[in-house]
Amino acid sequence: xxxxxxxxxxxxxxxxxxxxxxxxxxxxxxxxxxxDLTKRKLVPSLMGLAKDGLLPPGFAVVGFARRPWTxxxxxxxxxxxxxxxxxxxxxxxxxxxxxxxxxxxxxxTDKAGYVxxxxxxxxxxxxxxxxxxxxxxxxxxxxxxxxxxxQLAATGLSQETGGQFARVIVEKPFGHDLATAVALxxxxxxxxxxxxxxxxxxxxxxxxxxxxxxLRFGNGxxxxxxxxxxxxxxQITVAESIGVEARGAYFEESGIVRDMIQNHLMQVLxxxxxxxxxxxxxxxxxxxxxxVLRAIRSLAPAxxxxxxxxxxxxAGFCDGEPAKGYRQEDGVAAASLTETYxxxxxxxQNWRWAGTPFLLRAGKRLPRRVTEVAIHFKRPPHLLFDxxxxxxxxxxxxxxxxxEGISLRFGSKVPGPDxxxxxxxxDFRYGAAFGGESADSYERLLLDAMLGDSTLFARRDEVxxxxxxxxxxxxxxxxxxxxxxxxxxxxxxxxxxxxxxxxGRAWRKP
Amino acid sequence: xxxxxxxxxxxxxxxxxxxxxxxxxQQCRRGDPEGSISRSLIANFVGVAEAGGAVQLxxxxxxxxxxxxxxAFLVTVDPAQPQIQATVCGASRGRGANCELLLEQIELRTSxxxxxxxxxxxxxxxxxxxxxxxxxAAGGPESPRHFAVLRELADHVVVDSAAFGAPAADLLSxxxxxxxxxxxxxxxxxxxxxxxxxxEAFERFTWNARLPTTVTLRHGHTPGAVAKARLxxxxxxxxxxxxxxxxxxxxxxxxxxxxxxxxxxxxTAQATAAGRIEVHxxxxxxxxxxxELPASNGSVGDLLAAAIDLA
Numbered sequence: 001x002x003x004x005x006x007x008x009x010x011x012x013x014x015x016x017x018x019x020x021x022x023x024x025x026x027x028x029x030x031x032x033x034x035x036d037l038t039k040r041k042l043v044p045s046l047m048g049l050a051k052d053g054l055l056p057p058g059f060a061v062v063g064f065a066r067r068p069w070t071x072x073x074x075x076x077x078x079x080x081x082x083x084x085x086x087x088x089x090x091x092x093x094x095x096x097x098x099x100x101x102x103x104x105x106x107x108x109t110d111k112a113g114y115v116x117x118x119x120x121x122x123x124x125x126x127x128x129x130x131x132x133x134x135x136x137x138x139x140x141x142x143x144x145x146x147x148x149x150x151q152l153a154a155t156g157l158s159q160e161t162g163g164q165f166a167r168v169i170v171e172k173p174f175g176h177d178l179a180t181a182v183a184l185x186x187x188x189x190x191x192x193x194x195x196x197x198x199x200x201x202x203x204x205x206x207x208x209x210x211x212x213x214x215l216r217f218g219n220g221x222x223x224x225x226x227x228x229x230x231x232x233x234x235q236i237t238v239a240e241s242i243g244v245e246a247r248g249a250y251f252e253e254s255g256i257v258r259d260m261i262q263n264h265l266m267q268v269l270x271x272x273x274x275x276x277x278x279x280x281x282x283x284x285x286x287x288x289x290x291x292v293l294r295a296i297r298s299l300a301p302a303x304x305x306x307x308x309x310x311x312x313x314x315a316g317f318c319d320g321e322p323a324k325g326y327r328q329e330d331g332v333a334a335a336s337l338t339e340t341y342x343x344x345x346x347x348x349q350n351w352r353w354a355g356t357p358f359l360l361r362a363g364k365r366l367p368r369r370v371t372e373v374a375i376h377f378k379r380p381p382h383l384l385f386d387x388x389x390x391x392x393x394x395x396x397x398x399x400x401x402x403x404e405g406i407s408l409r410f411g412s413k414v415p416g417p418d419x420x421x422x423x424x425x426x427d428f429r430y431g432a433a434f435g436g437e438s439a440d441s442y443e444r445l446l447l448d449a450m451l452g453d454s455t456l457f458a459r460r461d462e463v464x465x466x467x468x469x470x471x472x473x474x475x476x477x478x479x480x481x482x483x484x485x486x487x488x489x490x491x492x493x494x495x496x497x498x499x500x501x502x503x504g505r506a507w508r509k510p
Numbered sequence: 511x512x513x514x515x516x517x518x519x520x521x522x523x524x525x526x527x528x529x530x531x532x533x534x535x536q537q538c539r540r541g542d543p544e545g546s547i548s549r550s551l552i553a554n555f556v557g558v559a560e561a562g563g564a565v566q567l568x569x570x571x572x573x574x575x576x577x578x579x580x581x582a583f584l585v586t587v588d589p590a591q592p593q594i595q596a597t598v599c600g601a602s603r604g605r606g607a608n609c610e611l612l613l614e615q616i617e618l619r620t621s622x623x624x625x626x627x628x629x630x631x632x633x634x635x636x637x638x639x640x641x642x643x644x645x646x647a648a649g650g651p652e653s654p655r656h657f658a659v660l661r662e663l664a665d666h667v668v669v670d671s672a673a674f675g676a677p678a679a680d681l682l683s684x685x686x687x688x689x690x691x692x693x694x695x696x697x698x699x700x701x702x703x704x705x706x707x708x709x710e711a712f713e714r715f716t717w718n719a720r721l722p723t724t725v726t727l728r729h730g731h732t733p734g735a736v737a738k739a740r741l742x743x744x745x746x747x748x749x750x751x752x753x754x755x756x757x758x759x760x761x762x763x764x765x766x767x768x769x770x771x772x773x774x775x776x777x778t779a780q781a782t783a784a785g786r787i788e789v790h791x792x793x794x795x796x797x798x799x800x801x802e803l804p805a806s807n808g809s810v811g812d813l814l815a816a817a818i819d820l821a
Contacts, residue, residue, distance in 0.1 A: 012717055012749050016702075016709035053703070057710055057789075057801035129799050427548050429610065434577055
């Protein structure tokens with residue numbers, strides 16, 4: 001696609017820039033740059049882009065934080081992060097790009113700090129060719145968002161003028177419930193328009209999550225079966241084998257339902273259940289995703305016990321080692337009632353999915369780390385073969401992590417004179433078929449934000465609809481005083497969760 | 511990721527090749543009768559090189575295999591090999607009790623006179639329903655007939671005009687033999703950093719079709735350098751209506767520099783010793799900050815993988 005220059009004449013070579021998703025020059029300002037996210041994820045991901053030649057030549061990073069660091073100290077910290085967490089050869093990319101990384105010390109609410117930031121950015125425009133384009137990354141605790149957003153607006157840094165862009169990337173959690181999410185979105189809206197806002201959920205940057213769309217809409221054979229006529233139920237699992245580690249205090253406030261289900265699982269659910277979008281544009285895709293959420297009714301408190309299970313891990317064994325219970329973790333109250341496991345049954349009430357349950361579960365201290373979507377198909381209407389009753393229904397499994405891939409379970413004749421059939425599995429593994437080293441999900445998402453492509457970012461209405469659903473469940477738990485059911489660390493959650501699946505069905509043990 | 515494990519190469523009679531390929535499944539199980547094995551092939555790959563290039567072809571396949579599990583036919587043309595000789599081997603990657611077969615390799619050694627039989631040998635052995643990529647690394651096709659023998663098997667043909675004796679003439683003969691949309695020249699992919707550098711430079715001024723554009727390409731005199739300069743020159747003639755001159759007194763293995771004048775605009779792109787392209791843009795009003803891009807986009811294997819991804 002040719003791109004118009006200032007006078008309307010086109011760059012005759014522009015296709016070389018657009019054909020492989022090259023971003024325009026810009027400066028990336030990271031608020032909270034001395035935190036773990038910058039060192040572990042953001043800068044290693046930027047260097048991954050640099051290594052692949054996807055960073056624009058005019059590019060700079062400004063680390064904005066309260067600590068009194070120098071440029072050199074900041075770069076040294078980041079170099080260590082790239083060495084430790086970056087893909088191969090990203091250390092060499094860092095050596096080439098480190099001059100483009102600077103540190104800016106300021107309090108998040110100090111207007112003078114933002115005025116100085118503006119001057120620094122203008123200097124980078126001249127020295128590094130960033131051409132007035134800005135991307136702001138809020139890598140701070142949410143409590144700091146308000147001050148940052150106010151100052152960006154007050155100093156004009158959030159304004160887009162003369163064809164230059166200003167975008168803001170907001171990290172989860174997007175609020176604690178619907179009310180706080182609305183308040184946060186209002187704060188963001190006061191400084192930036194919705195088109196400038198990129199709410200990042202790193203799950204959406206995973207290749208295998210994006211592959212859900214490719215599988216569904218790039219193939220002719222699945223979509224005709226992708227409805228209540230053929231699908232018995234859908235299980236979406238995000239299991240972690242670790243406990244809360246050092247995040248006990250944070251987790252006490254959030255619980256698994258806010259930490260995982262409201263964002264990651266709901267996003268995956270929308271991709272599995274959505275209608276085909278008219279195009280792959282950001283709003284076309286997100287319009288269809290939000291329709292799925294709107295088709296999920298809020299639960300009345302009385303419906304919540306039959307549609308959800310809360311759990312909390314006690315002491316047990318993980319990977320053959322003793323594991324302490326949640327209440328013994330650092331930062332956790334001795335009588336904590338926070339859930340570390342939740343399973344929820346949702347109904348998408350539309351033409352495609354009427355009567356097909358979507359079963360979502362997430363938990364910590366489960367036997368293994370796995371994220372998967374399992375489409376369980378209905379049994380054939382008549383069972384012809386010996387032993388067919390023991391056959392499991394067909395399952396199409398989308399493994400998101402680890403061992404990313406797709407497998408299909410189906411019945412096959414056992415060799416021999418009898419006509420007996422047995423379950424077999426057909427496997428496709430991403431790593432085997434495409435090999436190589438996959439880019440981190442942050443690489444994809446940072447590049448998309450620089451390109452202005454918000455398809456893989458959550459829109460305001462998506463976030464708020466997801467909170468509406470989750471709030472109704474949490475309200476039910478509170479009203480009915482539903483306490484978390486205990487489960488031993490290293491098991492697949494509380495026994496009560498089995499009843500949620502319904503007769504003739506069972507949770508997968510992936 | 512667990513390392514690849516290769517089975518030993520075994521000499522096989524031409525009539526026994528199908529059985530030898532089936533036997534790879536058992537060999538890859540490595541004596542575990544309970545273990546399951548799956549096959550992850552996504553393409554057929556046919557590589558052709560002369561005897562001197564056989565090692566490089568094997569290296570390219572190793573690189574390619576990281577991204578393209580395939581049934582590979584490595585055809586080596588060796589004048590000392592009057593009859594076609596075949597060896598078979600496989601490579602797999604094990605995961606617990608499961609094992610994935612990622613390579614089924616048939617190496618064929620042949621002379622040019624026996625080359626005509628190769629297509630008849632390869633055709634029935636191509637894995638069903640998978641695309642076939644032909645990589646012609648045997649220099650310029652001495653006889654269009656040799657190239658045509660395998661070209662008709664392939665959905666996609668990759669050549670490297672840098673390896674041709676007479677790049678322009680040989681590329682033309684290859685062009686005539688393959689449909690343009692099915693042909694990729696690695697020399698063209700190698701030019702991607704230069705094309706991008708020039709495109710970035712054109713973002714800094716307004717191009718006017720009515721103003722003359724002159725380009726001087728300075729390059730070394732190796733066939734690879736000549737091929738690159740010809741391709742880039744042809745591209746600039748087409749895209750910006752440039753008058754292109756070439757100066758082959760450069761001392762690098764590829765392009766040394768590009769100097770482009772458009773009215774009062776001067777763009778210079780220079781290869782640096784650090785393996786980068788440094789670009790300066792000056793107009794009548796301003797002199798822009800120089801910028802740099804990496805000059806290389808990978809090995810032959812990387813470029814071949816990119817060519818196959820693009821196909």
